[in-house]
Amino acid sequence: MRYAIHIALMVLLTGVVWWLGPDAPAPDAPAPRPVTAVAVQAPACAADDLTLACPPVLSAAQLDTILASYGSPAVGTGAAWIAEGQRTGINPEIAVAFFVHESSAGTNPAWAGWKGDGTSTHNVGNIICTPGWQCYGRFRDYPSWQAGIADWYDLIAREYIAGRGHRTVADVIPVYAPSFENDVQGYIDAVQTLVAQWRTQP
Numbered sequence: 001m002r003y004a005i006h007i008a009l010m011v012l013l014t015g016v017v018w019w020l021g022p023d024a025p026a027p028d029a030p031a032p033r034p035v036t037a038v039a040v041q042a043p044a045c046a047a048d049d050l051t052l053a054c055p056p057v058l059s060a061a062q063l064d065t066i067l068a069s070y071g072s073p074a075v076g077t078g079a080a081w082i083a084e085g086q087r088t089g090i091n092p093e094i095a096v097a098f099f100v101h102e103s104s105a106g107t108n109p110a111w112a113g114w115k116g117d118g119t120s121t122h123n124v125g126n127i128i129c130t131p132g133w134q135c136y137g138r139f140r141d142y143p144s145w146q147a148g149i150a151d152w153y154d155l156i157a158r159e160y161i162a163g164r165g166h167r168t169v170a171d172v173i174p175v176y177a178p179s180f181e182n183d184v185q186g187y188i189d190a191v192q193t194l195v196a197q198w199r200t201q202p
Contacts, residue, residue: 127151
């Protein structure tokens with residue numbers, strides 16, 4: 001009797017599976033829960049982090065305040081430093097630190113960017129002249145601060161990050177400012193000191 005009942009149940013279950021189809025969900029399977037996307041924000045840079053791709057800590061207004069503290073003729077370009085950083089993935093605080101170290105933010109009387117007529121090359125990084133560029137002496141000459149800022153970012157992105165696989169300021173400076181005419185470690189230390197100071201100021 002038990003055997004007959006067992007056979008009958010198996011036949012019944014087989015019929016149900018056939019009717020539902022092999023891919024049908026189990027009758028009591030819960031409906032899938034909707035997935036909610038969670039936005040993940042990149043962590044803020046540490047004060048002494050000199051990774052080129054480090055997200056910015058300072059705003060455009062804060063960068064302008066820094067430039068103003070030097071009496072820089074480039075005051076008002078804070079938004080350009082931020083925008084070019086977003087475009088290339090390069091930290092703008094590091095970029096401004098290069099500008100400050102190279103020319104005291106365009107105020108050093110001995111800066112090679114000064115022209116005889118009192119105007120400047122807008123060359124924020126003292127980028128050397130190469131074929132195809134308008135130049136003044138040894139260095140590229142740009143029509144505006146915006147153009148000079150954009151080319152500095154492009155140079156670092158193209159020649160150092162993409163071209164050489166550099167990831168930090170310590171990678172870049174030995175090539176950017178070689179030891180035969182610069183204090184390499186002094187340059188690295190100066191950029192690190194400036195960036196750390198700016199990121200921690202109230």
